Amino acid sequence: MKYLALVYYNEAIMNAMSQQEWDALNQECIGCVENLQRSGHFVDGHPLQQTDTATTVRVRNGKLTTTDGPFAETREQLAGFYMLEARDLNEAIQLAGKIPPARYGSIEVRPVRELKAEGNLAGGKST
Amino acid sequence: MQNAINQLYQTESRRVLATLIRLLGDFDLAEEALHEAFSAALQQWPAQGMPANPRAWLVSAGRFRMIDQLRRHGRHHESYDEIAEQLATELEADAPEDHAVEDDQLRLIFTCCHPALSQEAQLALTLREVCGLTTEEIARAFLTTAPTLAQRIVRAKAKIRDANIPYEVPEKSELPARLEVVLQVIYLLFNEGYAASAGEEMIRHDLAAEAIRLGRLLCQLLPEPEVQGLLALMLLQDSRRDTRTGADGELILLEDQDRSRWDQQSIQEGIQRVMLALGSQRFGSYTLQAAIAAVHAEAPSITDTDWAQIVGLYDALFSINRSPVVALNRAVAVAMRDGPEAGLALIDHLLTKPALRDYHLAHAARADMCRRLNRKTDAIAGYRQALELARQGAERRFLARRLAELGG
Numbered sequence: 436m437k438y439l440a441l442v443y444y445n446e447a448i449m450n451a452m453s454q455q456e457w458d459a460l461n462q463e464c465i466g467c468v469e470n471l472q473r474s475g476h477f478v479d480g481h482p483l484q485q486t487d488t489a490t491t492v493r494v495r496n497g498k499l500t501t502t503d504g505p506f507a508e509t510r511e512q513l514a515g516f517y518m519l520e521a522r523d524l525n526e527a528i529q530l531a532g533k534i535p536p537a538r539y540g541s542i543e544v545r546p547v548r549e550l551k552a553e554g555n556l557a558g559g560k561s562t
Numbered sequence: 563m564q565n566a567i568n569q570l571y572q573t574e575s576r577r578v579l580a581t582l583i584r585l586l587g588d589f590d591l592a593e594e595a596l597h598e599a600f601s602a603a604l605q606q607w608p609a610q611g612m613p614a615n616p617r618a619w620l621v622s623a624g625r626f627r628m629i630d631q632l633r634r635h636g637r638h639h640e641s642y643d644e645i646a647e648q649l650a651t652e653l654e655a656d657a658p659e660d661h662a663v664e665d666d667q668l669r670l671i672f673t674c675c676h677p678a679l680s681q682e683a684q685l686a687l688t689l690r691e692v693c694g695l696t697t698e699e700i701a702r703a704f705l706t707t708a709p710t711l712a713q714r715i716v717r718a719k720a721k722i723r724d725a726n727i728p729y730e731v732p733e734k735s736e737l738p739a740r741l742e743v744v745l746q747v748i749y750l751l752f753n754e755g756y757a758a759s760a761g762e763e764m765i766r767h768d769l770a771a772e773a774i775r776l777g778r779l780l781c782q783l784l785p786e787p788e789v790q791g792l793l794a795l796m797l798l799q800d801s802r803r804d805t806r807t808g809a810d811g812e813l814i815l816l817e818d819q820d821r822s823r824w825d826q827q828s829i830q831e832g833i834q835r836v837m838l839a840l841g842s843q844r845f846g847s848y849t850l851q852a853a854i855a856a857v858h859a860e861a862p863s864i865t866d867t868d869w870a871q872i873v874g875l876y877d878a879l880f881s882i883n884r885s886p887v888v889a890l891n892r893a894v895a896v897a898m899r900d901g902p903e904a905g906l907a908l909i910d911h912l913l914t915k916p917a918l919r920d921y922h923l924a925h926a927a928r929a930d931m932c933r934r935l936n937r938k939t940d941a942i943a944g945y946r947q948a949l950e951l952a953r954q955g956a957e958r959r960f961l962a963r964r965l966a967e968l969g970g
Contacts, residue, residue, distance in 0.1 A: 522728075523726045523727065523728040524676075524678055524728065525728055525730075525732070544725075545725075546724055546725045557724075
């Protein structure tokens with residue numbers, strides 16, 4: 436089963452680091468990816484540039500609008516993602532706990548759902 | 563036969579459910595299968611008689627009927643078809659092992675108490691699925707409404723299914739961290755059985771017995787000091803079960819209980835387990851509460867109780883669990899050691915803070931100390947306030963009796 440591990444942290448904490456500290460954390464992340472690849476749990480994953488580079492896109496009444504920044508102001512910002520292959524949520528939680536930024540921010544673990552022609556999960560709850 | 567089946571439902575339905583969840587891999591399917599199994603029993607047993615192993619019969623009946631149903635609906639639900647085939651194959655391969663079946667309730671507990679669920683959901687789900695309390699009973703225990711509770715359980719089950727929370731006992735390395743939540747839930751369950759939070763029925767032995775059974779299972783799986791401590795605590799409290807209420811259900815206080823009727827076997831086992839837990843030097847609040855219960859259990863009467871030791875144990879307990887209820891119990895013990903004035907001063911101080919102001923036992927304890935000090939007006943006012951806040955039938959009757967004795 437696939438789980439997306441979304442990495443969140445407060446960008447201000449990362450910005451307050453020295454270049455050396457920041458590089459050290461990134462080296463840890465490289466090591467983390469290598470470990471996940473070796474154990475066969477890594478499907479995909481990338482770090483993201485900071486939220487001031489983000490653009491939010493919406494389509495309403497057929498009209499596309501764009502706004503600067505992420506859609507909501509939050510204490511922690513999305514910083515990257517890991518697509519993991521895990522046996523179950525327990526394994527996904529163990530893997531997510533090894534992602535280095537978990538020490539600074541948080542990792543949201545979400546099961547991936549299959550996109551199907553019908554009988555899709557997660558919505559359509561109105562009877 | 564119908565009575566026997568009803569009885570069996572009370573004692574066995576949760577264990578059958580726990581096994582069916584493992585076999586069917588889904589809470590809702592398992593609940594449906596459980597229902598089907600008991601319907602089948604009601605149809606067949608009156609004519610054929612009860613089978614030698616009713617639990618095994620119910621499990622396989624539930625399983626068979628679900629395979630049937632899943633096959634019929636298989637055309638519309640691919641995944642159901644898969645489950646049905648898998649089940650049919652497994653069924654031919656082997657009968658469920660006794661050992662696996664014994665662990666099923668433990669699997670169910672660890673799944674219901676999974677840390678990915680909110681604590682509210684853990685409690686609600688465990689009480690509903692493992693213990694079979696109704697949503698109304700759980701709602702009362704948590705001072706919320708039945709629809710809110712039902713919603714909470716539906717969401718928790720959906721998360722277990724959609725996020726693939728495994729139906730398993732955690733690995734040894736994860737076990738201690740997962741255990742704490744489980745202990746909390748078991749103790750809440752025991753208390754629901756030991757002193758039902760609302761309603762007329764004061765003691766529900768089946769729930770307390772179920773909690774003790776779960777405690778024993780946990781002790782076998784992971785004989786950690788706090789598991790021993792919790793089991794000891796439950797055994798020691800349960801040893802007094804027959805003396806806590808009178809023939810007509812009225813509440814009997816510790817000081818008035820017939821100690822010769824306390825269950826010595828439970829007391830001896832409880833004390834042994836407390837000593838084991840204390841000896842480990844890694845004990846926590848359950849062990850300390852059990853140690854307090856053990857001092858009471860060994861005392862020949864209320865006056866011949868080692869109150870100094872009890873106050874000391876409450877001090878230790880308060881140092882790791884700074885709960886206002888612990889402080890209240892300590893105040894009552896101090897009153898027994900040093901006299902009601904000392905206890906009253908402590909309780910009055912506690913009641914200056916909001917935490918205990920709506921807690922009926924705080925007012926009842928205060929009233930009791932005033933009564934012993936012959937401060938009749940204060941005692942009446944205290945019992946009245948306690949009566950206003952109390953929700954449990956036997957407790958209410960006890961408070962009303964005290965009031966009547968004082969002419970209030």
